[in-house]
Amino acid sequence: xxxxxxxxxxxxxxxxxxxxxxxxxxxxxxxxxxxxxxxxxxxxxxxxxxxxxxxxxxxxxxxxxxxxxxxxxxxxxxxxxxxxxxxxxxxxxxxxxxxxxxxxxxxxxxxxxxxxxxxxxxxxxxxxxxxxxxxxxxxxxxxxxxxxxxxxxxxxxxxxxxxxxxxxxxxxxxxxxxxxxxxxxxxxxxxxxxxxxxxxxxxxxxxxxxxxxxxxxxxxxxxxxxxxxxxxxxxxxxxxxxxxxxxxxxxxxxxxxxxxxxxxxxxxxxxxxxxxxxxxxxxxxxxxxxxxxxxxxxxxxxxxxxxxxxxxxxxxxxxxxxxxxxxxxxxxxxxxxxxxxxxxxxxxxxxxxxxxxxxxxxxxxxxxxxxxxxxxxxxxxxxxxxxxxxxxxxxxxxxxxxxxxxxxxxxxxxxxxxxxxxxxxxxxxxxxxxxxxxxxxxxxxxxxxxxxxxxxxxxxxxxxxxxxxxxxxxxxxxxxxxxxxxxxxxxxxxxxxxxxxxxxxxxxxxxxxxxxxxxxxxxxxxxxxxxxxxxxxx
Numbered sequence: 001x002x003x004x005x006x007x008x009x010x011x012x013x014x015x016x017x018x019x020x021x022x023x024x025x026x027x028x029x030x031x032x033x034x035x036x037x038x039x040x041x042x043x044x045x046x047x048x049x050x051x052x053x054x055x056x057x058x059x060x061x062x063x064x065x066x067x068x069x070x071x072x073x074x075x076x077x078x079x080x081x082x083x084x085x086x087x088x089x090x091x092x093x094x095x096x097x098x099x100x101x102x103x104x105x106x107x108x109x110x111x112x113x114x115x116x117x118x119x120x121x122x123x124x125x126x127x128x129x130x131x132x133x134x135x136x137x138x139x140x141x142x143x144x145x146x147x148x149x150x151x152x153x154x155x156x157x158x159x160x161x162x163x164x165x166x167x168x169x170x171x172x173x174x175x176x177x178x179x180x181x182x183x184x185x186x187x188x189x190x191x192x193x194x195x196x197x198x199x200x201x202x203x204x205x206x207x208x209x210x211x212x213x214x215x216x217x218x219x220x221x222x223x224x225x226x227x228x229x230x231x232x233x234x235x236x237x238x239x240x241x242x243x244x245x246x247x248x249x250x251x252x253x254x255x256x257x258x259x260x261x262x263x264x265x266x267x268x269x270x271x272x273x274x275x276x277x278x279x280x281x282x283x284x285x286x287x288x289x290x291x292x293x294x295x296x297x298x299x300x301x302x303x304x305x306x307x308x309x310x311x312x313x314x315x316x317x318x319x320x321x322x323x324x325x326x327x328x329x330x331x332x333x334x335x336x337x338x339x340x341x342x343x344x345x346x347x348x349x350x351x352x353x354x355x356x357x358x359x360x361x362x363x364x365x366x367x368x369x370x371x372x373x374x375x376x377x378x379x380x381x382x383x384x385x386x387x388x389x390x391x392x393x394x395x396x397x398x399x400x401x402x403x404x405x406x407x408x409x410x411x412x413x414x415x416x417x418x419x420x421x422x423x424x425x426x427x428x429x430x431x432x433x434x435x436x437x438x439x440x441x442x443x444x445x446x447x448x449x450x451x452x453x454x455x456x457x458x459x460x461x462x463x464x465x466x467x468x469x470x471x472x473x474x475x476x477x478x479x480x481x482x483x484x485x486x487x488x489x490x491x492x493x494x495x496x497x498x499x500x501x502x503x504x505x506x507x508x509x510x511x512x513x514x515x516x517x518x519x520x521x522x523x524x525x526x527x528x529x530x531x532x533x534x535x536x537x538x
Contacts, residue, residue, distance in 0.1 A: 121145025142211055151188035151211045154259050157285040158185050161250055161262045162217065162278045163315060166243035168230055169273030170306040172437060173381045175228045177243045178221030179250060180311055183212045184283060196241065198249045204238040219311045231302030232311045244383050245270045246448040260285040266448050271296035275309035279318040331355045351417035358418040360397030363463050366501050368392050368421055370461065370471045371494050372535060376454045378489035379439045379527045386452050387430035387443055388459060389531055392421045393499055400427065403468070405450060407458040413447040428531045440518040441531040454486055469501040487512045491529035495537055511537035
C-alpha cells in the first residue's frame with residue numbers, strides 16, 4: 001500500500017501517489033501538523049480534497065508544493081477557517097453484472113419436491129408416486145418392499161390359532177383384544193383372502209398380500225397402537241370382530257374351506273387380564289379344539305401393571321405355567337388355580353368372595369321393577385358394558401337369590417348367590433366387574449349367558465316360576481305408538497315417577513339419561529346413566 005503521508009522534523013507532508021518525481025523524490029503537499037486530526041470530523045474531507053489536488057488527469061505530475069495551514073494545533077483550538085473543496089464530477093454507477101445460472105434445470109432446488117424413500121426396498125411405492133423397483137420373473141413384491149417367490153395359499157391345518165386375548169384387564173376390550181395364528185409349515189404361506197368369522201355376523205378378511213414365514217406367528221388385533229393396546233405388536237388390524245368372554249368362536253376360512261377353528265364355551269373360563277395360550281406341543285388344528293390344550297398365560301407382555309401373554313412369540317408349555325392364587329380381599333370362592341380362598345361358616349353363603357348372611361324375603365310379582373337398562377354402551381363393548389338395574393318398590397329387604405333373568409330366544413342366567421335388594425333401593429346386574437372396562441360402575445352381581453340386542457329383545461325376570469316383571473322393547477316397528485327409542489351411549493331409563501310393573505311396559509315412560517356415569521379413567525368420554533341410583537331423565 002502506498003503511504004500518503006511522509007513525516008519530517010517539523011511538518012507532515014501529503015505525498016501524491018503515482019505523481020511525477022523531481023530529483024528522485026515524489027512531489028508533496030505540505031500539510032503541517034496533523035496532530036489531533038483524527039479527532040476532527042472534517043479531517044476525512046480534507047484528505048479527499050488533497051488527494052484530488054494531486055492530479056486532475058488521473059496521475060499527471062504536480063509542479064508546486066502547496067502549504068496547508070495547520071488548523072488543529074497541538075496546544076488548543078484555532079479559529080475556524082474556510083476550506084474550499086474542489087468540485088468533483090459525479091462518479092458513474094458501476095454497471096450491474098449478472099452471472100448466468102449454469103445449474104441444469106433438472107438439478108434446480110425445488111422446495112416442494114418429493115424425496116423418494118427406497119432405503120432397503122427393492123420394489124413397491126417410493127412415496128412420491130413412483131416405484132423403488134419392480135420384481136423380476138415370478139417374484140412378487142411384499143408390502144415391506146421385498147421381492148420374494150409367490151407363496152401358496154394355506155391348506156387345512158397349516159395355520160393354527162395359538163393364542164386368544166378375549167378379556168384384557170389393563171386396557172379396554174375395544175383396544176386390547178387380539179388373537180394369534182402360527183404357520184406350522186417350513187415354507188412361506190400367503191394369507192391374502194383368509195376370512196375370519198364367528199358363529200354370528202362378525203367377520204373380516206385379509207385383503208392384501210401378506211406372506212407368513214415358516215414357523216412364524218401373526219398377531220391380529222383391534223388396535224395397532226401399542227400405547228393403547230397394552231404393548232402388543234399387531235401385524236394385522238381388524239374391525240367388526242369381537243371376542244366374547246363367555247362363549248364365542250374364531251373360524252379361519254379360505255373360500256369355503258376351513259383352515260382352523262376354535263370354539264369356546266363359558267366352561268372354558270376365559271381368563272381376565274391374560275391370554276388363553278395353546279401349549280406348544282398341541283399346535284395343530286385338532287388338539288386346539290380341546291380345553292385341556294389351553295391354559296392362562298403367566299408372562300407379562302410389557303410389565304407387571306399390564307396384561308399377560310406372549311403375542312408374536314412361542315408360548316410357554318402349559319406344564320411350565322405357574323399359577324398364582326388370587327385371593328386378595330376374598331374370604332371364599334375359587335382362587336383361580338383350582339382351589340378355594342376359603343369356606344364360609346354355616347348360615348352364611350359365599351357371594352363375590354365374601355361370606356354373607358342371606359337376608360330378605362322372597363319376592364312376589366310387583367315387589368320390584370326393571371328400572372334401567374344399559375343396552376348399547378359406547379364407552380365399553382356390549383360384552384363388558386351391558387347391565388340391568390332393579391328397583392325395590394317395597395319397604396322390606398328382598399332376597400334375589402335364585403331369580404331367573406331370560407329372554408324369548410334362550411338367553412338366561414340365575415342369581416346363584418345371596419343378593420339382597422334393600423327397601424326402596426337398587427341392585428345392578430352387570431356383565432363385567434372391572435370398573436375400568438365397564439364404564440366406571442361396580443355391579444352387585446356379575447352374570448354371563450345373557451345379551452341384550454340393540455333393536456329388539458326382552459328382559460323377563462322370574463322367581464319360583466312366576467313373572468316378577470318384564471320389559472319387551474322394539475325399535476324396528478313402524479307403529480309410532482309401539483316404537484322404542486334405544487339410545488347409543490345412554491341407558492334406557494324409567495321415569496322416576498313410574499312405580500308399577502304394568503306401567504313400564506310401554507315406550508312412552510322410558511327416557512334417555514342426563515347424568516354422566518363415573519368413569520375410569522377420567523380422560524375418556526363417559527356414557528350417561530345412573531346405575532344404583534335414581535334416574536335423571538332428559
